[in-house]
Amino acid sequence: MMQRAQRISIVFFLLLVMATAALIAFLLGTAYVEKQHQAEVNVSNVVSVLETRLEATLRRSQATLEELARTTSPALMSLAVRAQHAPAIQRELALRASHFPEIVGLRLIDAHGNVLYASDFLLPQSSVHDRSYFKVLQQHPQQTLFFSEVATGRLSHTRQLFIAVPIRDSRGSFAGVAMAPLDIAYFQKLFAAVDLGPHGVITLRRSDDGRLVLRLPELADTVNRSLHYNPMQERIASGATQGTLRYYSDVDHVERIYAFRRIGDYPFYVGAGIASRDFLASWHATLLGTVMASVMVLLALGWLLYRLQRSEVRQQDATADLQASEDRFQLLINSVGEGICGMDRDGRCIFSNPAARRLLGYPAERALLGQDLLSLIHRHAPDGQPLPAAHCPIRQALRHGRSCHADDDVFTCADGGLLTVRYDAYPLVKDGRDIGAVLLFQDIGEGKRQQQQIAFLAHHDALTGLPNRMLAEDHFRQLAGLAQRQGSMLAMLFLDLDGFKTINDSLGHDVGDEMLQAVARRLSSLLREHDTACRLGGDEFLLLLPGIASAEALLPVIGRILHGLEAPFTLRNHQLSTSASIGAALYPSDGMDFTTLMKKADTAMYHAKDAGRNTCRLFDEAMHVEAQEMLRLRSQFLTALEQGRFVLHFQPQLRLGDGRVLGVEALVRWQDGDSLIPPAQFIPMAESSGLIVPLGEWVLHEACRQAMSWQSCYDSPVVVAVNLSAVQFKRGNLEQAVASALAGSGLAPQLLELELTETTLLHQTEAVLSTLRRLSQLGVRLAIDDFGTGYSSLAYLKRLAVNTLKIDQSFIRNLSGDPDDANIVCAIIEMAHKLQLQTLAEGVESAQIADLLRQMGCDQAQGYYYSRPLPIAQLHAYLRRQQAGERTQPGGR
Numbered sequence: 001m002m003q004r005a006q007r008i009s010i011v012f013f014l015l016l017v018m019a020t021a022a023l024i025a026f027l028l029g030t031a032y033v034e035k036q037h038q039a040e041v042n043v044s045n046v047v048s049v050l051e052t053r054l055e056a057t058l059r060r061s062q063a064t065l066e067e068l069a070r071t072t073s074p075a076l077m078s079l080a081v082r083a084q085h086a087p088a089i090q091r092e093l094a095l096r097a098s099h100f101p102e103i104v105g106l107r108l109i110d111a112h113g114n115v116l117y118a119s120d121f122l123l124p125q126s127s128v129h130d131r132s133y134f135k136v137l138q139q140h141p142q143q144t145l146f147f148s149e150v151a152t153g154r155l156s157h158t159r160q161l162f163i164a165v166p167i168r169d170s171r172g173s174f175a176g177v178a179m180a181p182l183d184i185a186y187f188q189k190l191f192a193a194v195d196l197g198p199h200g201v202i203t204l205r206r207s208d209d210g211r212l213v214l215r216l217p218e219l220a221d222t223v224n225r226s227l228h229y230n231p232m233q234e235r236i237a238s239g240a241t242q243g244t245l246r247y248y249s250d251v252d253h254v255e256r257i258y259a260f261r262r263i264g265d266y267p268f269y270v271g272a273g274i275a276s277r278d279f280l281a282s283w284h285a286t287l288l289g290t291v292m293a294s295v296m297v298l299l300a301l302g303w304l305l306y307r308l309q310r311s312e313v314r315q316q317d318a319t320a321d322l323q324a325s326e327d328r329f330q331l332l333i334n335s336v337g338e339g340i341c342g343m344d345r346d347g348r349c350i351f352s353n354p355a356a357r358r359l360l361g362y363p364a365e366r367a368l369l370g371q372d373l374l375s376l377i378h379r380h381a382p383d384g385q386p387l388p389a390a391h392c393p394i395r396q397a398l399r400h401g402r403s404c405h406a407d408d409d410v411f412t413c414a415d416g417g418l419l420t421v422r423y424d425a426y427p428l429v430k431d432g433r434d435i436g437a438v439l440l441f442q443d444i445g446e447g448k449r450q451q452q453q454i455a456f457l458a459h460h461d462a463l464t465g466l467p468n469r470m471l472a473e474d475h476f477r478q479l480a481g482l483a484q485r486q487g488s489m490l491a492m493l494f495l496d497l498d499g500f501k502t503i504n505d506s507l508g509h510d511v512g513d514e515m516l517q518a519v520a521r522r523l524s525s526l527l528r529e530h531d532t533a534c535r536l537g538g539d540e541f542l543l544l545l546p547g548i549a550s551a552e553a554l555l556p557v558i559g560r561i562l563h564g565l566e567a568p569f570t571l572r573n574h575q576l577s578t579s580a581s582i583g584a585a586l587y588p589s590d591g592m593d594f595t596t597l598m599k600k601a602d603t604a605m606y607h608a609k610d611a612g613r614n615t616c617r618l619f620d621e622a623m624h625v626e627a628q629e630m631l632r633l634r635s636q637f638l639t640a641l642e643q644g645r646f647v648l649h650f651q652p653q654l655r656l657g658d659g660r661v662l663g664v665e666a667l668v669r670w671q672d673g674d675s676l677i678p679p680a681q682f683i684p685m686a687e688s689s690g691l692i693v694p695l696g697e698w699v700l701h702e703a704c705r706q707a708m709s710w711q712s713c714y715d716s717p718v719v720v721a722v723n724l725s726a727v728q729f730k731r732g733n734l735e736q737a738v739a740s741a742l743a744g745s746g747l748a749p750q751l752l753e754l755e756l757t758e759t760t761l762l763h764q765t766e767a768v769l770s771t772l773r774r775l776s777q778l779g780v781r782l783a784i785d786d787f788g789t790g791y792s793s794l795a796y797l798k799r800l801a802v803n804t805l806k807i808d809q810s811f812i813r814n815l816s817g818d819p820d821d822a823n824i825v826c827a828i829i830e831m832a833h834k835l836q837l838q839t840l841a842e843g844v845e846s847a848q849i850a851d852l853l854r855q856m857g858c859d860q861a862q863g864y865y866y867s868r869p870l871p872i873a874q875l876h877a878y879l880r881r882q883q884a885g886e887r888t889q890p891g892g893r
Ligand SMILES: Nc1nc2c(ncn2[C@@H]2O[C@H](COP(=O)(O)O[C@H]3[C@@H](O)[C@H](n4cnc5c(=O)[nH]c(N)nc54)O[C@@H]3COP(=O)(O)O)[C@@H](O)[C@H]2O)c(=O)[nH]1
Pocket: 651, 665, 666, 667, 668, 678, 679, 680, 683, 696, 699, 723, 724, 725, 785, 786, 842, 843, 844, 845, 862, 863, 864, 865, 869
C-alpha cells in the first residue's frame, strides 16, 4: 500500500507540474501576445510609412498634373502647333518630371487622344484615344482625376498606372488630358525595401473594387484582380481607413497579421502582412525550448523526487526494520519469565526486563539504570554470608569476557530480601569488543521449595507430617546400628486406634483426618527426643523407641503412651475420646530387620485388640505360631473354595403359633475330609482376609439353588435366610451378587432373606445403606441378626424396610431364669410389633423357652429344640414330615 509520504510527494510533484505548466503557459501566452502586438505595430508602421509615401506621390502627381492642365493653353493643344512649341513645352515637362522619380514622365494629350508633348521623348505619331483614362475624362466632363488600371506602357513597355486630369478651355470644353504614368517598378522597389520576413507581403489595391495594383512578392495573374475573400477590402468598404487583422490569405493560404491604410482620399489602400509563422518563429522556438527545458527540469525534478522518496522509503524501511527489531527485542525480553539485565564493562545496568525488576523488587527500570548492578544484587553468597565484590563471578566474567554460570546462588532484592537464583552471564560483544555482559537469572526458590516438598512427601505422611514407612525404615537402620553398638534394645510399637472407623464413618472423613493429625501431635509430644513416630496409613502408627534396656522396661513406656492418648480430643466442637491397641516387638531379640519386626509387632497388636483394646501386647512365639496357623488356614481355605469343599446346612425357623416351618437359615460348613469345620473357626479369618466375599457369593448362589429345589416339593413356600458379613458390604458387589443368585436359580426374591448384624449396620456408610434399600426394593427380605446386642434405632430399621428381628440367643438362653433378659425380650417384641416387624427368637433349646416366647407374643423360633442345622437331604426329610402334618418333635432331628 502506498505510504502517506509517497502520496504527498506525488501530489506535490503533480502540483509542481501544473504550476510549472501554468507559469510556462502564462509566460508563453504573454510572449505570444507581445509578439502579436509587435507584429501588429510593425505592419501598422510599415503601412503608415508606405501610405504617407504613396499619398505624397499621388498628391504631388495630381498637383503637378492639375497645374499643367491649368497652365497649358488650349491653343497649344493641337497637332498643328505642336512642332512649333514642342521643344519649349517638352523642356518644361522634363524639368517638372525630373522631380518625380516615381513617374515615367509627363504627357500632354489633345482632345483626340494624340500625345502632343512628352517630358521624356516625343513620338512622331502616338494616340491614346483607346486608353481608359482618356475615354473616361473625354466622356465625363465632371471627372477631374482618374487613375487607370495597371497597364503596360506602349513606349517604355513597363507596367504603369496612369494618373490623368482633364485640360479644359475657357468654356470648359474638353481640350485634352495631362497624364503621368506612375512607374510600378518604382513602387516595387519601395515595397522591396521593407522587410516583413520570409513570408511577409505588401499589397496595393484599389479601394473601390479591390483590384490589385501591386503585390510583393509578386504572384502571376493577380494584378488588376480582386479577391474572393479579402477582409481588408471588407473593412475598407465598410468605411474603415486603417486597421489590423489576422487571417489566412486567400491567395497563398498563409496566416498573417495584416495592417491596412487607405491612401488619403485616393481610391487605393496599402496593406502589409507579417506571416504568423515569421513573427512567431522565435516564440515557437522559445515555446519548444521552454517546453523541452520544462519537461527536462520536471523529469529531473521527478527523478530527484523519486530518488528522494526512494531514499526516504529506504530510510523509513530501515527505521521500521530497526523499530521492528527493537520491538522484537523488547517483546522477547519482556515476554520471557527469566530476569534479564544488561550491564556495561563497569557492571552498571544498561537495560533490564520486567521479569528482572519483578524478581528483584524494583518498580521501574530507571531505578536500576546506571546502578552498579553487581554490588546492588550480588552482595551475598548462597549461604547468605556477605560476598566481597572481588569474589563475584559475574564481575570476573565481565573483566575476562567469559561466560559464567551458577546453579544455586542468591541475589539481594530491593527490600534486602534474598532471592534464590540460577544464573548465566554472557559477555556482550560489539564489533569484536567486549562492551559488557548480559545476565539471565531465574528464581529457583519455588522450585527448590517444591523439591524439598517432594523430598519431604517422599519420606513423610502428607496428612500428619510424620515420617512414613520409608523414612521409618531408614531411622530403624540407624537406631538398630546404634542399639547394636550400645548393646541396648530397640522397641518397635505397632499402634492401631480403637474405634477410629466409627468416628470416621459417623462424623465424616474431615473429622477423621483432624483426629489423625491430633493423634500424631499427641504421640509426638509423648515420645522422647530420639524416639520416632511414623504413620503407616489409616489409623496405624509405628513407633521406634531406642535405648530400651529390657522388655519389662518397655511396658511403663507403652503405658504412658496409652494413658496419654486417653485424654479427649476437641475437634470441631466435638469432644472425642479414643484409645489404642499396641503390639510391640524388640530388636534384636524378636528380629533383626524392619519387616520381620513390623510383622511381629502387628501380630502382637491384633492380640491386644482381641484382648479388649486400649492395651498392649509384647510379641511372643505363641503369637507367631498362631499367626502361622492363620496363614495355613487361609491357604487351606483358598484350596477348599477352589475345590468346592464347602457345604450348607439349613436350620428350620418355625412359627411359634402353629409350629409350621416358614423358613430355614443357611449355615456354611467346611468339609475337611470326614470332619466338618464349624464357621466360627474360619469366618473370622475369611472376614479379616476378605475371602468372605467369594465364600459369601458361593453361599448366596448355593442357598438360592437349594431353596429353589424344595419350593416345588412343598405346598407352602419356605424362605431361605443367608448370613451376610460386614466385609461383603464393604468390599463385595453385594447387590449384583444377590441379583445374580436370584436370576441364576430362578428363586422369587421374597423367598430370600438376608441376615445382617446390628454391628454391620452401625458401621456402614450411606452408600451401603442405599445398597440395602435397593436390595429391599428387589423384593428380598431383610432380617437383623443377633438383635439386642447392638445399638440399632428401631425407626432407622423401619426406614430400611427390615422384616424380621432375630433376638440374640444370649437373651433367650436364660429367659426363664433372668428377669432382665425376659424384660428385654418382651420390650423387643412389643416395639417390633408396634413397628410391624416380625420377631424370631434364636437359640431356643427347650419347650419351656418356646412356651414363654409364645406367651410373650414372639412370632418365630429357631433352635436346637426344633432342629439342629441339617444337611440338605435331612432338611428335605424334615420338611416332608412337616408337610405330612407330622408335628415336629422338639429336640429331635
Ligand atoms: N457370614 C456368614 N456367617 C455364617 C455363615 N454360616 C454361619 N455363619 C455364622 O457362623 C456363626 C456360627 O454358626 P454356626 O456354628 O452354624 O452356629 C449357628 C447355629 O448352629 C447356632 N445355633 C442354632 N440354634 C442353637 C441353639 O439352640 N443353641 C446353640 N448353642 N446354638 C444354636 O447358632 C448359629 C446361628 O446363629 P445366627 O447366625 O446368629 O442365627 C454364626 O454366627 C453364623 O452367623 C455364612 O454362610 N456366612
